[in-house]
């Protein structure tokens with residue numbers, strides 16, 4: 400059982416959040432929601448410990464499909480960034496705001512960009528594309544994320560300022576159109592730049608939250624320099640171009656690490 404301490408700990412943390420929110424909000428949904436996500440993550444972590452090469456993809460599909468189909472399409476909860484602004488402006492502390500607080504704003508202080516590696520339903524699709532390791536050079540296009548971030552804020556702000564009615568319905572359609580757009584742009588960029596994660600690197604507005612918070616992440620891949628033989632394999636398999644052998648907090652692309660563990664799996668010296 401000792402080797403499963405991490406999955407059990409993950410399960411316990413998510414159960415604690417599930418029970419706390421269930422009791423605080425008096426809503427059984429939170430018990431189900433966080434128990435399901437915790438169980439999916441614990442299962443993936445256990446599979447990783449058993450060296451199952453599909454471990455990450457299993458979690459990504461379990462959590463991503465649940466969020467996209469059940470929460471988004473069936474329950475009509477806009478979990479995109481527009482949904483976050485919408486619930487924030489209405490002062491409602493419900494699923495989308497809680498989701499952002501846990502997964503994308505404060506959670507990254509602990510688990511970095513684990514969301515991007517294990518749960519995001521946009522990347523869940525992009526990761527099926529052929530360019531798992533970028534085949535092209537990194538571009539200086541990171542500024543686009545600030546434009547998409549501002550556009551999402553202006554879009555929701557304008558709806559409120561114009562006192563548009565039936566906002567719930569508009570947010571539901573914004574979720575569908577927004578997702579379709581993300582997938583279309585993500586797939587086009589992946590092929591254009593020969594990089595599955597090009598959308599994450601240049602366009603995704605959520606990285607405006609994720610990057611600064613994950614800079615201080617507790618959980619990060621570190622290199623045992625005594626074991627490392629500088630073969631460079633870890634950097635060649637990294638989908639996010641992280642200079643993982645540099646242990647400093649400001650290592651190159653350090654805030655892009657999605658904890659996919661490809662570098663760890665491929666290191667011939669078990670130095671990571």
Ligand code: SF4
Pocket residue numbers: 514515516519520521522598599600603604605606
């Ligand atoms: S960067 Fe954005 S699109 Fe990419 S995995 Fe993270 S949240 Fe999803």
Ligand code: SF4
Pocket residue numbers: 622626627628629630631632633634644665666667668669670671
């Ligand atoms: S793969 Fe391992 S040994 Fe090679 S450079 Fe990376 S950490 Fe060092």
Ligand code: SF4
Pocket residue numbers: 620633636637638639640641643655656657658659660661662663
């Ligand atoms: S390969 Fe390693 S450094 Fe690169 S994103 Fe995955 S875990 Fe992070």
